[in-house]
Amino acid sequence: MQFTETGSPAYRRILMSMLLGSLVTFAILYSPQTLIATFAQQFQIPPSTASLIISFATVTLAVSMLFVSMLSNAWGRKKMMALSLFITSVLAIISSFSWNFHILLAVRLLEGISLAGFPAIAMTYLSEEISPRSIGRVMGVYVGGTAIGGFAGRVIISAFTDLFSWQVAFLVLGLVSLVCSSIFWYYLPESRNFRRSEISFQRWLSGFRIGFTNKRLLGLYGCGFLLLGVYVTMFNYISYPLSKPPYELSQTWIGLLFIFQLVGSWSSFMFGKWTERYSRVTLMIWAIIMLLGGAIITLLGNLLLLVVGITVFALGFFAGHTIASGWIGAISPPGGKAYASSLYLLFYYTGSSLVGWLGGLFLASLGWSGVILMIGGLVLLVAALLLQIARPQPAQANS
Incomplete structure (x- = not known):
């Protein structure tokens, strides 16, 4: 190629x-x-x-x-x-x-x-x-x-x-x-390496079958599901503690919090570059640490620290998504890359809907600390999936 x-x-x-x-x-x-x-x-x-x-x-x-x-x-x-x-x-x-x-x-x-x-x-x-x-x-x-x-x-x-x-x-x-x-x-x-093939439902099923039989790909799908799920949960419900004492911010100021997505873009650029020097496992560990640390900092009751917390959290999310999405292409077989990418994104956006909805139940019953408890548990589940992905495999791709 x-x-x-x-x-x-x-x-x-x-x-x-x-x-x-x-x-x-x-x-x-x-x-x-x-x-x-x-x-x-x-x-x-x-x-x-x-x-x-x-x-x-x-x-x-x-x-x-x-x-x-x-x-x-x-x-x-x-x-x-x-x-x-x-x-x-x-x-x-x-x-x-x-x-x-x-x-x-x-x-x-x-x-x-x-x-x-x-x-x-x-x-x-x-x-x-x-x-x-x-x-x-x-x-x-x-x-x-x-x-x-x-x-x-x-x-x-x-x-x-x-x-x-x-x-x-x-x-x-x-x-x-x-x-x-x-x-x-x-x-x-x-495209220089694309090879055209006829539309075939049988080939379509075979492609997705490949995507579902690779355990490392399944682990990455799970990571995508959880990563976007906890990110959407954080920014869906952060307005509730911010609009109440001791913060009592207006909707305009709360809306400006989305500026931290720009900080996340910097994280994507840097962690994407670092995959050329460091292992994806090591970088994903750092992403998990930032997600957990950022979530916990939002519980400390100080507005400046809360802003720091959600910034660190956003850095962790975009770092984790960059690593996981790039990992998909690295370990999926040549004929199954399109299917593996589609499955990753299917789980990714499904996590946004389901986990984001679940976060509302935790907020209603346990308040903001309940939301952070849920986020923390799911981030630890990402760590568990990482252990499965990092396990040595026959003919292992770059990790």
Whole structure:
């Protein structure tokens, strides 16, 4: 295989393209999160119903990724990702013309389906095209882009909603995304190591069977499930202690906490780079320590320490996700990389929904300390899975 090496023009084009694709995907996916209260007020619906604006997209995204891998094997990696970005951008523009909440939810459902084409295939494209020595660094750029995209989307939506309306905000986001999608298509190099195959349901089943029979891959799926689950739990419910004594912060200040996603992007870049020098096991241990330490610090009752705690926690999450997602490509067989990536992301987004919901039960019964107790237990479970992943295997890949 002819891999793309660090420092080459093609390498720089791949980095820029992946950053743009991540920006579009995660800006559109998470931007409505800041408007849940606005939708509840405008459409006269409960907040729980308004929150479906996020859930509809993430659920259909997770399920759709199971099928995207089969299509990409027949259509090609670049074509699939570009089509995903273009369709999603157009749907974001269409959503700005929604006149009731049901229409808006229908568009978000379609966005979830179209969004699946980028994250599921991006990991596969990178693992096929980038030299194994550099895959960790590039995966760090990709994961960092998801953090920047999520933050940028929330900022654009919030600012233009305050200045004009949420419809104008969605229109602007869609137009910006369309421009970024065009640049992505122009700059991303064509696949050199991709081998086209016909759409085959039998091959699709065989690919996922491979993804489910490798114990190390199963452990990484579990890590993804737990990592995003505890991260979403932390930021879903952190507003409850912050809005009450002794903090009593306004919603505006609480919303600014999402700026720590930018700190997380730095963590992704650095830990991705460090996978070229240190073992993934060692780096994942540090990610687990940061997750546990950051969660515990939020219990200390001081606002400055709480900010430090959630910052350290965000650093740990993005480090762990960068390591785990890059590890998938390193240990999955050549013919099963697309399927393994899709399964990882399926578990990843399912964890967001299930663990995030479970955190609300702990909050209701035990308060914030109950949430941290749950998070701590699940992070220790990540450590247990790491022991299983790190166990020597026949023909062991780089770890």
